[in-house]
Amino acid sequence: MGEKGSILQGLIYPRDKNRHPKALTPNYKSTLYRSPQMPPLPLESTISEVTGPVFGHNTIGEFDSDLTRNFSTGNEMAIGERIIVHGKVFDENANLMPNVLIEVWQANAGGRYRHFNDNYKVPLDPNFGGCGRCITDKNGCYSFYTIRPGAYPWPNGGNDWRPSHIHFSIFGRSFAQRLVTQMYFEGDPLINLCPIAQTIKDPKGLESLIANLDMGNTIHMDARAYSFNIVLRGKDSTIFENKLNGN
Amino acid sequence: MRRLDRFKETPSQTAGPYLHIGCLPSKVGINSPMEMNLGNVLASENAKGQKITVGGKVFDGKNSPIKDGMVEIWQADADGIYKSNHSKSYQSDPNFNGWGRSCCDFETGLWEFKTIKPGPIMLENGQFMAPHISFWFVARGVNLGLNTRMYFSDEEFLNKSDPVLKKIKRKTKIKTLMGIEITPNYYEFNIYLQGSSETIFFEI
Numbered sequence: 446m447g448e449k450g451s452i453l454q455g456l457i458y459p460r461d462k463n464r465h466p467k468a469l470t471p472n473y474k475s476t477l478y479r480s481p482q483m484p485p486l487p488l489e490s491t492i493s494e495v496t497g498p499v500f501g502h503n504t505i506g507e508f509d510s511d512l513t514r515n516f517s518t519g520n521e522m523a524i525g526e527r528i529i530v531h532g533k534v535f536d537e538n539a540n541l542m543p544n545v546l547i548e549v550w551q552a553n554a555g556g557r558y559r560h561f562n563d564n565y566k567v568p569l570d571p572n573f574g575g576c577g578r579c580i581t582d583k584n585g586c587y588s589f590y591t592i593r594p595g596a597y598p599w600p601n602g603g604n605d606w607r608p609s610h611i612h613f614s615i616f617g618r619s620f621a622q623r624l625v626t627q628m629y630f631e632g633d634p635l636i637n638l639c640p641i642a643q644t645i646k647d648p649k650g651l652e653s654l655i656a657n658l659d660m661g662n663t664i665h666m667d668a669r670a671y672s673f674n675i676v677l678r679g680k681d682s683t684i685f686e687n688k689l690n691g692n
Numbered sequence: 693m694r695r696l697d698r699f700k701e702t703p704s705q706t707a708g709p710y711l712h713i714g715c716l717p718s719k720v721g722i723n724s725p726m727e728m729n730l731g732n733v734l735a736s737e738n739a740k741g742q743k744i745t746v747g748g749k750v751f752d753g754k755n756s757p758i759k760d761g762m763v764e765i766w767q768a769d770a771d772g773i774y775k776s777n778h779s780k781s782y783q784s785d786p787n788f789n790g791w792g793r794s795c796c797d798f799e800t801g802l803w804e805f806k807t808i809k810p811g812p813i814m815l816e817n818g819q820f821m822a823p824h825i826s827f828w829f830v831a832r833g834v835n836l837g838l839n840t841r842m843y844f845s846d847e848e849f850l851n852k853s854d855p856v857l858k859k860i861k862r863k864t865k866i867k868t869l870m871g872i873e874i875t876p877n878y879y880e881f882n883i884y885l886q887g888s889s890e891t892i893f894f895e896i
């Protein structure tokens with residue numbers, strides 16, 4: 446590949462369909478009217494998919510990664526079990542990924558979101574907003590302080606409860622790497638009962654969404670640690686753009 | 693050769709109905725943390741090119757606009773250059789940020805972006821892709837983010853030779869990818885998740 450006009454650095458590996466939930470998963474009722482009925486059209490990545498937005502560390506405010514304090518008034522802190530969630534972001538080729546922007550949102554310790562559409566009877570915590578952001582450092586590591594979110598019931602039919610979870614939104618370097626997912630907690634019996642967690646049919650895939658209790662990184666007399674590593678799609682550096690129109 | 697010891701991608705899960713808390717907190721009245729909301733204005737005053745608004749709704753299988761979803765876009769500048777370190781030989785417009793995010797309005801479902809019309813994009817083999825904007829949509833009930841592209845219906849000539857559009861076998865479906873200028877400089881692009889007008893989604 447020449448230097449001039451060197452706009453592609455290789456194509457993104459195709460997504461492993463068995464790794465992700467199908468679009469239509471009837472036990473999760475909201476998918477019934479929101480899942481496309483035609484299969485998506487495979488598109489070998491062009492520069493439009495290989496490139497993507499890059500966010501700098503200046504995107505992040507001082508307290509963005511401390512959910513126990515970033516919504517508090519004065520010196521108050523959020524109520525709940527203090528935890529640190531940390532991990533590394535890799536691509537599929539096992540490269541660590543620096544400068545990955547991660548956004549998180551979650552319910553409070555009782556299982557209630559600060560959102561006007563959530564009217565679960567649990568009270569709001571005046572010192573908890575439920576949102577945070579961080580960016581991976583040069584070694585691909587991220588971490589944030591928060592409280593363990595509570596489980597909550599949701600209208601899906603039956604007696605459905607969401608396991609404790611934190612929502613993650615992740616930006617790699619390519620638009621094709623964009624990912625939204627949820628992190629669960631080791632040992633939670635609700636995971637195996639949850640219609641959303643169970644949209645993932647590959648047991649190893651679901652397991653990879655469950656954060657492990659990590660006593661080695663506990664902060665003394667402060668917070669337990671949970672570790673959660675993330676893998677974004679990787680690039681196949683052996684295939685180049687001339688394949689784009691070659692088939 | 694492909695490495696055999698590849699890691700596997702983290703599986704996707706739905707963004708759920710409360711994605712605003714993490715992605716556009718000011719939209720649900722959370723203003724103190726995350727002051728810098730990532731928003732829907734891509735072009736600053738001095739950006740090169742035709743200033744346009746792109747807006748639309750995402751319709752579900754009952755033909756109702758989705759009101760709890762989020763749309764993100766990524767596009768090239770007026771010269772067809774992406775703001776990205778992938779194109780070292782070309783400098784993209786410093787007054788244009790190629791990425792934006794907009795949540796569906798809670799009342800109407802409308803999302804909008806203030807941007808510019810992108811230029812045609814040259815591929816290394818000299819071919820051009822017609823001007824287009826890449827879209828990504830997540831919401832409650834969407835298990836894996838949906839990717840599509842908006843092309844411009846007034847770029848007939850370039851659209852005809854676009855390598856992606858050329859691959860679409862059902863030619864009648866191409867119109868689901870067309871943004872239409874409904875008033876000067878306002879392009880409407882509605883997305884249909886199901887039904888006879890279902891949008892073409894791409895597995896990118």
Ligand SMILES: [Fe+3]
Nearest residue numbers: 607610612708
């Ligand atoms: Fe949730």
